[in-house]
Amino acid sequence: MEKNSKVINDELMDKKNAGLKEKKVDYKKKKRHKKKLTQADIKKYSMNELDHVILKIKANEAKYTIILVFFILLIFFLLSYIIFSSVQERVSHNTLKNGSLYIGFKENKNGLGDIIDLVDASTYSSGDQVSDTYQVTITNDSSSKRKYQVLIVDDDEMIEMDNCKEIFLPRSFLRYNVNNGLDKAFDSDEDNRIIYGELDGKGSITYTIKVWVSDTYLDNPHYHGKIVVKQVNEEEQNVSNLED
Numbered sequence: 001m002e003k004n005s006k007v008i009n010d011e012l013m014d015k016k017n018a019g020l021k022e023k024k025v026d027y028k029k030k031k032r033h034k035k036k037l038t039q040a041d042i043k044k045y046s047m048n049e050l051d052h053v054i055l056k057i058k059a060n061e062a063k064y065t066i067i068l069v070f071f072i073l074l075i076f077f078l079l080s081y082i083i084f085s086s087v088q089e090r091v092s093h094n095t096l097k098n099g100s101l102y103i104g105f106k107e108n109k110n111g112l113g114d115i116i117d118l119v120d121a122s123t124y125s126s127g128d129q130v131s132d133t134y135q136v137t138i139t140n141d142s143s144s145k146r147k148y149q150v151l152i153v154d155d156d157e158m159i160e161m162d163n164c165k166e167i168f169l170p171r172s173f174l175r176y177n178v179n180n181g182l183d184k185a186f187d188s189d190e191d192n193r194i195i196y197g198e199l200d201g202k203g204s205i206t207y208t209i210k211v212w213v214s215d216t217y218l219d220n221p222h223y224h225g226k227i228v229v230k231q232v233n234e235e236e237q238n239v240s241n242l243e244d
Contacts, residue, residue, distance in 0.1 A: 099231030100142035101199075106135035116152065116211050116225040118169065134227055137206040140199040147232040150195035152176065152211065158224040169213065169223040176211045185214070196232075 094112055095104045105113030113134060140146045152174070159165060171189040178195060186192070199205060213221040 096229075098229060099233075100140060100144075100146050101148055101229065101231045102139040102141055103229040104137040104139070105227070106137075108132060108134065114227045115155070115158075116223070116227065117158075118174075118211070118213055118221050118223040118225075120220045120222070132210075134209040134211065135206065136209065136227060136229060137204060138199065138229055139204040140201060143201040145198055145200055147196075147198045149193050149197075149230055149232055150207065150209075151192045151228045151230065152194055152225050153192050153228050155224040155226045162224065164222050164224070167219075167222045169217065169221045173214045173217040173221070174211060174223065175214050176209060179208055180210075 094107060095102055097103070107113045109132065114136070116134070136150065138148060138150075154168075154171075159168060171186045171191070175183055175185055176194055177183050184194070194209070195207060197205070209227065211225075213223070
């Protein structure tokens with residue numbers, strides 16, 4: 001009986017060892033025959049991933065479109081608000097600053113009060129016949145004296161926009177007067193100063209300016225300009241004294 005049991009145990013151990021050997025052999029075969037990833041497999045995997053992403057985007061296309069349109073509209077409204085606000089502030093508070101000087105223009109039919117448009121206008125022999133006037137108030141915000149000059153300059157932006165360089169009126173045909181004073185002309189196209197003055201600390205002054213076209217100009221006039229006020233620094237004062 002004991003002999004039979006021993007034989008049976010030996011047989012079971014042999015079968016167990018044989019099974020373990022077979023598993024080791026199968027594992028080695030599998031390991032030996034395991035397929036290595038090639039470049040083609042990697043490309044195929046990448047394309048599958050890309051296709052998956054594209055399908056995902058298409059599935060949510062409507063949602064992404066709505067979000068994109070919302071952001072575009074939001075940006076548009078924000079920009080419109082900023083532009084509208086800046087224009088409203090310029091129109092409602094028509095005041096500029098140069099150095100210590102505050103410059104305020106009274107609005108007229110041309111808009112902000114500093115814009116001069118003489119396009120196909122009638123020519124005049126005297127400023128008394130001009131219907132449009134330009135009024136500017138200059139205020140010295142500092143406690144010290146400040147010198148300033150008022151200029152009439154060509155409006156380059158408007159000239160470019162209107163594409164009128166070929167028919168632009170020479171400055172020598174412009175006439176002006178200040179506070180209903182003497183009618184004056186510009187000596188040349190480079191000459192653009194019409195007023196030079198000085199303000200006490202916290203002082204203020206208002207000018208009424210008329211600009212028109214000389215009756216010696218026979219064609220239809222076409223001129224775009226603007227009134228500019230500048231504070232004069234020490235170097236410019238010395239230059240002005242030499243010129244005067």
